[in-house]
Amino acid sequence: MFQTFQATTSPEQGPPRLKALREALEKEGLDAFIVPRADAHQGEYVADRDARLSWLTGFTGSAGFCVVLQDIAGVFVDGRYRVQVKEQVDTSYFTPVHWPETKPEDWLKEKLTSGKVAFDPWLFTKLQIDEITEGLKGTDITLVPTANFVDAIWEDQPAAPAGKVEAYPIELSGKRSPDKRQEIAEKLRDKGHTAAILTLPDSICWLLNIRGTDIPRIPIVQCFAVIHADARVDLFIEQTRVDHLGPDPAITVKPPDSFADAIAQLNGPVRVGAGSAPLAVTQILQQAEVEIAYAMDPCILRKACKNETEISGTKQAHIRDAQAMVRFLAWLDAQTPGTFTEIDVATSLEGFRAQTNALRDVSFETISGAGPNGAVVHYRVTDDTNRTVEDGDLMLVDSGGQYVDGTTDITRTIPIGQPTEEQKKCFTLVLQGMIAISQARFPRGVAGRDLDALARAPLWRHGLDYDHGTGHGVGTYLSVHEGPQRLSRMSEVPLKEGMILSNEPGYYREGAFGIRIENLIVVQQAAKLGDNRDQLSFETITWVPIDRRLIATDMLAPHERDWINAYHAEIANKISVEGAAKDWLEAATAPL
Incomplete structure (x- = not known):
């Protein structure tokens, strides 16, 4: 197994470490210290040595930072992590702060009238520090580059990685x-x-x-x-x-x-x-x-703009991964509710991927969330949080594989037992947004921010939304989260041929369920139509059925129904499995 399910942090570890950090700052005459998630390479994923934010606070999300003052410590997290942070940090000592709605410079101005705010210049970019500095103009609060105070108090800090290339x-x-x-x-x-x-x-x-x-x-x-x-x-x-x-x-x-x-x-x-x-x-x-x-x-x-060899390899990786996913989904449907857990789901899926004899690693820790845990956008199941999957749950599984020819990332939401009408309605709204992105045609020069609303519009019409981007870039046997391309209101980078992105709208109801549907797509030259304008479109490269039991077919427009049926027909044509998985695939790809 590549994954383990031990909790890497616990809330009670934070307070004594926070106390030690404050003592170190006081000794140097400093009023605050900013602890980012990032390392010197500004990576989303960090080595154990660089996991300073989680070591100090207990928060293990892939984005965020902590601003430590003598009387308050704010943990800044975005919409993906607002449920998770409350479960991982001791909120008696650490205060969750909604970011980017609340910027660190504005928060500092509320909490300090004057003072020196220290930061490690190896862990921040120039743009990040320029923005905070600009926001603090006209105050007596100054930013001070220093050595890293977390490193100074972290007595058993792991060594830097040194694997062979x-x-x-x-x-x-x-x-x-x-x-x-x-x-x-x-x-x-x-x-x-x-x-x-x-x-x-x-x-x-x-x-x-x-x-x-x-x-x-x-x-x-x-x-x-x-x-x-x-x-x-x-x-x-x-x-x-x-x-x-x-x-x-x-x-x-x-x-x-x-x-x-x-x-x-x-x-x-x-x-x-x-x-x-x-x-x-x-x-x-x-x-x-x-x-x-x-x-x-x-x-x-x-x-970011993959060549033909990289795209071909990635497509082959997705066919291989889809075969593993189909076997997994057939296995999941055969289980009796109440007899298996979230960890069983994650280990089983990794096992099916391992059976390809091509899996180099999972591309991230599998998000295996049942019922209310599915509403934690980047939920990581541990031995402490492991939940039995019960009848009536929605099971959200977001996972991927690292194969030498490509990186995969896919999310499917599966009903355990009979879904409710409300669950079907919310799922269908998410599906409509995903189809809108899949079918999009757009002029050259359009950026992710211009398309993001297509995925949200069905939800918006019902007063719903999700607090994460619609899609991220994906590398070729590299990072599963790759820049600069994104489908996001914050992305100004024009989309170009060869870029691989995720297409993953969702909906999350805290304490109840989570829904997300994710395929990977490749930007391509669009076929000529109309007056032959230069346009781009997306090619879907993920080939795994979308659960028909959750689709409220009466909500679909004809073109949406046609897209699903064509997608499932293509899956049936591309994916070859045997035995019970073959029977499952035939039923799962039947026309609506």
């Missing part, structure tokens, strides 16, 4: 690393940049065609790099981790602790991602008087 072959990447480097170098030269500092591990892994095991579930290598305008690369990583890959005359391996000195020796203008690189990088360059050119990491968009 593996090559990612051309048969899967679709392009040689030297060719990628030349493309990026040409882009730098066109902009007049002498070099670009790369701090995002998935960018470096894409550029160099490497993968690793530094973060569970995400096959990345934690390191920094500099790519020069002549296509040379300085890679800051322990030599022993890459010795077996053989030499590359264009890549110079340097010790990780030499990174700061090395970038201080660069000749500018040096490209730095103001929204991705640690602020510390800017500080080092400014102190060395190296000219900085702020611009997006040059690998991000190229990585």
